[in-house]
Amino acid sequence: MLVHVSVRDIALIDAVDVELGPGLTVLTGETGAGKSILVEALLLLLGARASTDVVRAGAAEGSVQALVQLEGADARAVDRLLAQAGLPPLEDGALVVRRVVSREGRGKQLVNGALATVAQLRAVAEPLIDFTGQHAQQALLRPVAQLALLDGFAGHDALVERMATAYAAAAALAAELADLRRRLADKEQRLDMVRFLLDEIGRLRPQPGEDERLEAERRRLANAERLRASRAEAEALLVEGGDGQADALSQLQRALAALQRAANDDDALLPVCKTLGEACALVDDAARALRAAAEVEADPQRLAEVEDRLDALKRLMKKHGGDLAHVLAAGDALEAEAITLESAAEKSEELERRLAVALDHAVALADQLSAKRKAAARKLAEAIRAELPALGMPAARVEVKVEPAPAAPDAALSRRDGQGLSARGSDVVTVLFTANAGEALEPLAKVASGGELSRVLLALKRALLLADPVPVSIFDEVDAGVGGAIGDAIGERLHAIANGRQVLCITHLPQIAARADRHLVVEKVVEGGRTVSRVRALEGSSARTDELSRMLGGRELTAATRKHAAELLARGAAAAPPGKKAARAKKSA
Secondary structure, eight states, X not given: OEEXXXXXXXXXXXXXXXXXXXXXXEEEOOTTSSHHHHHHHHHHXXXXXXXXXGBOTTOSEEEEEEEEEOOHHHHHHHHHHHHHHTOOOOBTTEEEEEEEEETTSOOEEEETTEEEOHHHHHHHHGXXXXXXXXXXXXXXXXXXXXXXXXXXXXXXXXXXXXXHHHXXXXXXXXXXXXXXXXXXXXXXXXXXXXXXXXXXXXXXXXXXXXXXXXXXXXXXXXXXXXXXXXXXXXXXXXXXXXXXXXXXXXXXXXXXXXXXXXXTTOGGGHHHHHHHHHHHHHHHHHHHHHHHSOOOOOOHHHHHHHHHHHHHHHHHHHHHTSSHHHHHHHHHHHHHHXXXXXXXXXXXXXXXXXXXXXXXXXXXXXXXXXXXXXXHHHHHHHHHHHHTGGGTOTXXXXXXXXXXXXXXXXXXXXXXXXXXXXXXXXXXXXXXXESSTTOOOEEHHHHOOHHHHHHHHHHHHHHHHHHSOOSEXXXXXTTTTOOHHHHHHHHHHHHHHTTTSEEEEEOSOHHHHTTOSEEEEEEEEEETTEEEEEEEEOOSHHHHHHHHHHHHHOSSOOHHHHHHHHHHHXXXXXXXXXXXXXXXXXXXX
């Protein structure tokens, strides 16, 4: 159960610490006092989306922390979830969860002191707390919600998950097949284009780096005369001389011979002699290389061939991305596409076979779900009907109807029998209801009033909690549209739900508040010039009588309202089990 909740700097709350206990705890207070803020704070611990707007004005961040004490199967289940998430285990059954919301948008979550993601926080906390909000009545009217409630009551979550997985696999194959069929529609036209492009590349058979080599050859051929003249001039200057002058090699050799003679008398000239010797060798090597190099001959025919080849390559490069590497890559891609297109018919047949198998599997699971849902629907209707007399509807009748879902025109998959198919199976669930004897059953959305919806919802939640016990249940103003004796009946059922588990209920009805084992009041006060919300535990019958009187008659407490409030408290105490009666008597003393 929730043992302690601490809220800091959330909306109107600057600092609130709430101690909680077993059984039924009610939160009351005037409209706008901050009851809903506490609910929103608890929802943050369940992984709800956090908005920076919830942070109290002037604060850098807000936080919510809760201590949950677990035992038995609940503790073992949470320890398994913590281990799967790589989070610290429970310590003596205690789970501590904390959520921090920053005004800068950088929030954090901690589970047992370790940083966690929102998804990890949600996975650990959600199974422990069942929340029924103010809009649950309207959600109850939606067929999708009724389907989910029936599945929750039946407890076949694993089968629902298998159904969703099977549907997703079949839908993926259907999408792949549809895409292939679209491509098959213009397969021949595309295949002709692919073959033409492949032939164009194949005729040229370009080689890696060929364009660079051809460009270098084109430059040599285009400038053959200039190259030959420059080579002849360089060779003459190096080794042959010209215009009556000695060549470079001869002059270097004479300079070397002169320095060598001088070096006999001056050792400082020896390094210069060495340098000149190396220069002579290098010039001689250059001269030999010039004589050995192939002569570039003018070849107009070869030049034309090179230029034609280059032009053809450039056209290909322009068509396929700008350089020869793109042309070669395009060739590989086109070959792969040609193979795919040529084998598309075979692949289509293979996909059709795989889709048929996947669809049959999904349909088989949907049929299993349908059978289980029909069996569970009868039990759920019986469980709801059993609760309604105590809620002031002795003549009410309920039926949970499971019917084949109609096939949607734009559905990704369809069954051969024409039924609809989705990730949730092939069913649509409708809760049929009538509050009056002799009247025909009609869909709940069509015939139930607000007060009747509140009571049906409470009966449904009671049935769900009996089928799948959750340690903590939170009810946020499920008493909408009711009052008087019906409010008293709802209080009785809430107290029954709280037998063996913890229930928190936000209510405006004194008839419900009178049934509580623990009563908290949320008040709005001004401190230091600012409005803040405070939570105060009511101890003793006098304090509770005052609050019930306020709920009955407003701010002015009269003898009549106090008497009525005392009577409500007395009836609530009388209806409590023996153990709780003793505890209440001790509190009131």
